[in-house]
Amino acid sequence: MRPARADAIANRARILAVAVAAFEADGVGVSLDEIARRAGVGAGTVHRHFPTKAALVDAAIAEPVNVLASRAAGLIDSTDPTAAFFVFVEELVVNGAAAHAFADRLRSDADDPEMAIAEPLARLRAGLEALLGAAQRDGGARGDINAGHLDAFVAAAHAAYVHPTGGIRVISLLTDGLRTHRHA
Amino acid sequence: MRPARADAIANRARILAVAVAAFEADGVGVSLDEIARRAGVGAGTVHRHFPTKAALVDAAIAEPVNVLASRAAGLIDSTDPTAAFFVFVEELVVNGAAAHAFADRLRSDADDPEMAIAEPLARLRAGLEALLGAAQRDGGARGDINAGHLDAFVAAAHAAYVHPTGGIRVISLLTDGLRTHRHA
């Protein structure tokens, strides 16, 4: 029943996963005891891995951004850069923007979350720029857009996406605006 | 020396205004004692007007929506229905969508906020539809849009608006898409 030493890393990962899910679902008001219970560990174990609640919130904010950044890094070597770019943009709109909204909601409750999220966000930005550049060199993405435009675009597209009257179809309409063949 | 009955209503209004400002600025974590202090009343007085904290949060969520609904009602008798419609849409994007975002953020922390916000939201929807209908009859707004479209539009426009790379110019670009003269 008692976890072994080697499981310490797995414990950390499980706590973080539980925290992300709990904060996303019920807000940052979820108690650490509740998170510990859901993760199947003692309250002290949560504190061993995340010394303060703010540290856990920061990590929970950064986590989905890190996942997306890693996903971008994995797509950069695709043999079809254009397809890779649009796949990633769609993922951003569906998942990533949700992560942004999540971070936005948490931001006002954390101590200095800008710091915590700055580095993963930079990684994500770099990955997105790399994918965009590759798609542009591939001739599949319009040349007159940059990552800054994508930020606002993704935010707007996500807002429409999550709206009751919106839906998955909206994404295609909006992402089409980024393709070169629209001008063709 | 003791406040008269009429001051009770003023007290309620002041508490609500303080709560809206406090929740918007610092999140729903602000304590009722703090709100009571800022409003210049005792802790018990807050509970007389809002029996539970959830009730106060609900009222604070509904408040800005109510303001916008009243604004819409005030604009419906305008002599220039088209101008009135676009003025209100812009206000929605700037303020109203902020109110939505505010409500979004609070939603997950309140008990059953859908209930609390349903009625003011219906009033706002009714006002918006009236303004849209009048503008369409006036020939200033495209006839093939409805209030449902506007919801998603306002949400997307607001997301772009509040984005660092966005700004006030974005609104004009987007609202232009609703005008009939675009087809001209």
Next chain:
Amino acid sequence: MRPARADAIANRARILAVAVAAFEADGVGVSLDEIARRAGVGAGTVHRHFPTKAALVDAAIAEPVNVLASRAAGLIDSTDPTAAFFVFVEELVVNGAAAHAFADRLRSDADDPEMAIAEPLARLRAGLEALLGAAQRDGGARGDINAGHLDAFVAAAHAAYVHPTGGIRVISLLTDGLRTHRHA
């Protein structure tokens, strides 16, 4: 069963008295819950009167010193200044030095207790100097001693007093050293 408003001051006094006794008997490790329980109040009530534990410890340190300072102020108008002085010195050795020892023990555990005890200690010192001066003018106390000497004297006398082999008789022997008639 529920205390009335007017009892708030009495509550504070009872909490402080309980805290002084508890800290003296069992050290500052005594929990606030325990103190609240012994005082017959809720945990929150302790915090209303003493926002942090450090504040309560500080107040508990200062309390016996304040009592002695008030005692000195009450003795200054005595018709027999010499008697008043020696009565007070004896009280200092028995009770006051205990208060010092108490404060000494707590000092290392409080945040900035020097600050907290500085003012009551100054009042006590002023009272002691006034009593000594009056006794010297009365011709009952040696003229070549000052309050600084008394501090070390009281500390030493108390140490001997509380020692198993010491006792109340030691005080007379030691205080006799301060009297003028010893030279006579």
Next chain:
Amino acid sequence: MRPARADAIANRARILAVAVAAFEADGVGVSLDEIARRAGVGAGTVHRHFPTKAALVDAAIAEPVNVLASRAAGLIDSTDPTAAFFVFVEELVVNGAAAHAFADRLRSDADDPEMAIAEPLARLRAGLEALLGAAQRDGGARGDINAGHLDAFVAAAHAAYVHPTGGIRVISLLTDGLRTHRHA
């Protein structure tokens, strides 16, 4: 690579030394983790040598008393018993009484410290009596004093010694009272 058996004894000594220093400097509130860290061992190692924290506190209380007892035993074979006695009394006033004060401060926090300190204190008492007897037989110390007197004397002398207005000179004045040549 793993420490051999002999290092276990060194570990125990290092932990105890660290504990004495830590408790003396920062009070018994210092955590065992902190002591383990300062001693360069794991938390479990502290518990292997001292099963409970109370056991470590007890050992830390007894430690300086044991050192003094050993010192007394070392002085008993001196060729100048009178000098040896007064040297040791001075050490008692400066260091030993500090150890007493230390023990006093810790006493209220430990479970049953009387037990823990009883045996080392008996050793110290025996050593002091031996030194006193030798000095009396040597003619250097007054014959009408006993170890019981010395306890109160050392306590009083130490209290005066550590007092701001006191100092090293005070010791000479007080120890002179124990010498035979005062009668001369």
Next chain:
DNA sequence: GATGAATGAGCATTCATTCAT
């Protein structure tokens, strides 16, 4: 024997809520 991750009870503190005034 040593390590350090895990435990879980205990602590100080906060806060929504109640109620005597």
Next chain:
DNA sequence: AATGAATGAATGCTCATTCAT
């Protein structure tokens, strides 16, 4: 109707202790 002192459950955090490695 208003006040604010009191309540007590809940929270974040600490730490002595246990135990798998």
